[in-house]
Amino acid sequence: MSELSRQQLIQDELPGLEEIRRRADAISRDWVIGRSPFMDRMGVNSEREYKERCKQQGIIMRHAHIGYNSAKETIAAIQSIYSELEKKGGRLDRFGICLDCQMGVPPELRNQIPKGAGLVFSSPQEWIDVAQAAPVMVHFGDNMIGTLNTLDNLKCAFAAGGTTIGNASHFYTYEYPFAYDLNQRTIDAVTGFSIMAAFREKGMLVHSNLDDGYAAMFHDLSVTLGWAKLERHIVQELIGAKLGHCFGNLFSNPLLRMTFALALDDINEGDSCGSMVYGNTTDFDMDFSKNYSVINSYLLGDMIAQIHRPTGHGLNAVPVSEAARIPSPQEIVDAQVMSNVLEQYARSYEPYMNWDKLEADKNRLLVGAQVFYDRTLEGLDAMGIDVENPAELMLSLKKLGPAYLEEHFGAGKKADAMRGRIPVWPTDMVKNIGRIRERSLQQLSPEASLTGVKVVVCSTDVHEFGKEIVASILREVGATVYDIGTDASPTEIAETVIETDSRFVAVSTYNGIALTFGRRMLEAFEQHNLKVSAFMGGLLNENAEDGSLPEDVTEDIKRLGILCSGTAENMVSMIKEILDET
Amino acid sequence: MQYTILVDFGSTYTKLCVFDLENGELVLTTRHASTVKTDAGIGLLANLEMAAGKIGAGGVKNARFVASSSAAGGLRMVVVGLTPKYSLLAGTNVALGAGARVIKSFSFLLTEADVREIEAIQPEILLLCGGVEDGNTDWLFHNAALLAGSPRLQTSVIYAGNHCVSKEVRALFLQNGKECHTVENIFPALGRLNAGPAGEAIHHIFMKRITGMKGLSKVKELVGEIVMPTPAAVLAGGRLLTEGTKQCSGLGESLIFDVGGATTDVYSYCKTLESDAKLAGAPEPDHKRTVEGDLGLCSSALSLLDAAGADKISAQCHAPQAQVQSQCRYRTEHEDYIAETEAERQLDFALARQAVFIGARRHAGHITNAYAKGARRVQEGKDLTGIKNLIGTGGPIINSVNPREVMVCALKRRDERELLLPEACQCYLDRQYLLYAVGLASSLHPEGALHIALNHITRL
Secondary structure, eight states, rough: SSSSSSHHHHSSOOOOOOHHHHHHHHHHHHHOOOHHHHHHHOOOSSHHHHHHHOOOHHHEEEEEEOOOOHHHHHHHHHHHHHHHHHHOOOOOOOOEOBGGGGGSSGGGGGGGGGOOSSSSSSHHHHHHHHHTTTSEEEEEOOOSSSSTTTHHHHHHHHHHHEEEEOTEEEEEEHSSSSSOHHHHHHHHHHHHHHHHHHHHGOOOOEEEGGGSSSSGSSBHHHHHHHHHHHHHHIIIIIOOOEEEEESSOOOOOHHHHHHHHHHHHTTTTTTTOEEEOOOGGGGGGSSOOOOOHHHHHHHHHHHHHHHSOOOOOOOOOOOTTTTSSOOHHHHHHHHHHHHHHHHHHHHHHHHGGGGGHHHHHHHHHHHHHHHHHHHHHHHHHHHHHOTTTTHHHHHHHHHHHHHHHHHHHSEEOOOOOOEEESSSSHHHHHHHOOOOOOHHHHOOOOOOTTTTOOOEESSSSEEEEEEHHHHHHHHHHHHHOOOOOSSSOOHHHHHHHHHTTTEEEEEEEESSBHHHHHHHHHHHHHTOOOOOOEEEEEOOEEOOTTTTSSSOOOHHHHTTTTBSSSHHHHHHHHHHHHHHHH | OOOOOOOOOEEEEEEEEEEEETTEEEEEEEEEETTTOOHHHHHHHHHHHHHHHHHHHHHHHHHEEEEEEOGSEEEEEEOOOOOOIIIIHHHHHHHTTEEEEEEEEEOOOOOOOHHHHHHHOOSSSEOOOOOTTTTOOOHHHHHHHHTOOOSSSSOEEEEEOOGHHHHHHHHHHTTTTOEEOOOOOOOOOOTTOHHHHHHHHHHHHHHOOOOSSHHHHHHHHHHHOOEEEEEHHHHHHHHHHHHSSSBBBOSEEEEEEEEEEEEEEEEEEOOOOOOOSSEEOOOSEHHHHHEEOOHHHHHHHHHHHHHEEEEEEEEHOOOOOHHHHHHHHHHHHHHTOOOOOOOHHHHHHHHHHHHHHHHHHHBEEEEEEOSSSTOOOESSSSSOOTTTEEEEEEEHHHSSSSSHHHHHSSSTTOOOOOBOSSSOOOOEEEEOOHHHHHHHOOHHHOOHHHHHHHHHSSOO
């Protein structure tokens, strides 16, 4: 029987681009782009026009994210931040508005989704009110094109005068807790991009945050870059809209950020119009004083890259408190003031950088990216997918998923490794696995042995990294590891414990559900009277009841009786202790 | 030339096919009302007489015989696993694939009440499984001890669990006077299904111990051993028709519906595809059978009506609900019922459509949309979206006023996004009840059997 074929990926015929363009024209016939105070102040008709001016004049754009959950609070914050910065002589060009995940579905379905931390507009007028709050450009990035509410949200953003609108990444990764028509979602996404294409000459820019999509799920950075090229192929080359990429949380090394920025510009053939570069918040600590060094480190690198090769990206000085709570307006102001001052130092560093080295690294990434890009399109073509039809292409890529794409089309040499290849340029996460594994092995006591001890290992989400580290260390000390992979459920864990007769469970979690998952897992153990010692690690956080930001729940999890060892080597010691006691 | 005579002893009919396998030709199909409750030999001899009329007494005498049986409701089994998602799912799939009718399945630690229920069922075979290799033993012992200690349970036990304790488990049953066969672990490791040994053991016990018909010794004299249950023969026939041979392609990925008076059997032939969804639970077999004991047009008509909804059936056949209800009750009380009037045929049509509709949905897997950033979709059950063909067999489909309309009820509807069913397919009809015969002949002469199937199972 055949391997993967078109029929398995595309069950319903999807309309071609011309048909979708006609739909887009009919829908947006009477749409107008609203006029924002920023446009008046800068004498431009769109943010893109301003970005091009910045590129020509060597101005670095500045970005801040606003994450309040009511329009009223958002407007007040925008006005307060703008006026404070004016007083201090600082400049801020754009605000990113974090729309809530509820905004990604039509109003009648919103009661089926728990309210998140973001903003939910209650009327089209509120979109306009937020955009008009101050002469700072508003960017609508989250839960826009690619969701289940693409066209309504896009219309509101147009009316408000938003001219940079997301998000080419969300279609692939954002999901909903009910069955929906994926074909219609796909058609609407292509329609949304087609509307953006029709208004391209008026300055409309499609934003894609690589951190939010498949790009963040690859193990090889060259594949991440190749994915950015694929997104560009679909949105810009096929559909005709202008695409600007955003990145920031994929890696923390400032030199690598510079290299990646250069590579992205090459993919855009020197004609980049980037939305923004997000901050590196993965290195943030709960101790805010340490976070100043993180901000300075990445921001300096991002600025030097912009000075060397301007791409129009707005740079984001993330407030030091962001990992712990929604930053206050004052904390946003403080970060922006620091960013304004830092720029003068960045300008003095730029001439002394080893650009030849960075260019060489960039070229390595580009070669891998091109291989992935070519192999993916050739592979889809071989399956019978019409690679000139954006809807077919997007739906196929979504159904195949990042692991399949990287395994089958990645650029790295085939080997007995995660995803079957040695990455051309391992992502920070992959590098960290090796580093942490080595460190853990060094710190293991010589008598550490868990020969014959059975442990079930899994993760609650798509991330494999924490799970891989733990599994690898446990195998190293002789334990029998039952790896049930990613996206495990509490029932699945309990049933695996029963079948394997395991006494220990190690759960890695990164998707903000640590406490709830821990509770449900213990309930599943209790139901069958299983005597299991459970460990949880990774990012142990979750939204508090009525809270709007994930909070650390390590202590709550410990109170449930779940063990939080922090490191794999500690887990080995703790398992030994438990075994010795019994 | 030697003919091959394929015989099936069913509850309603004893069927017979004569194949000329060397030339790939169907010579004859016959059927006679089943006599398994009185003397199975009577129905067989009546069929053989008809065959002799076509190929001569010498042709019958020199023919090679292969036979299957689903007499007395088929091979009745109970499956006991440790967990629903793993060993129980694996065990149930293997039992159904071997042609059994799984009356009930149990998981986790058995209770005394569970054992009483199994005693009441008195299955012909009990499949006990669970525990990966070197995995659980305590729960297995608990379950084995309860079953072995039951004074009223008289059944053949197949143990296909963690091999580390197979000797001890077998000893437990033997010490309590119960037959126990041990085979390789059905679920030896996470992500692995080892269906072969347990399936063979089921067939072996079936051949040696079948008691579902009277006059078995005379039957054996004429046709030899009953080699497999009818559903196993149909599964094998469908596999040949779908996959083809080295020399000749088959139809490709297919779904077969065998709707009968008591049950609806669904068979699927397709591989598990790689996709972005995570596969949860034990692996699904490439060739899978499910049997729905509540979906039949005669003895199960009332339970089918319940499952489908009397209002729906009533609307589809334009008859008052009370009338539909009483007609279904009448069917359950008359095993030999055959629709005669137009209104009765319309009720047949509506019931058959619902049997296919519900059977397909129970057979297919589904996708759950995990709601969390960075989580994938999770797939449970078998993905049938790659199925290209629907094949119908069994009286209620073959004799339906519109067989195609019955079969397309299997297709996914627009509002069923989470179901892993195909959305469009070609339809084929096995008008002559050939699939069992093709399956019985598939190991003797696959090329010839396939040729017959491709020529006589026709596209609609």
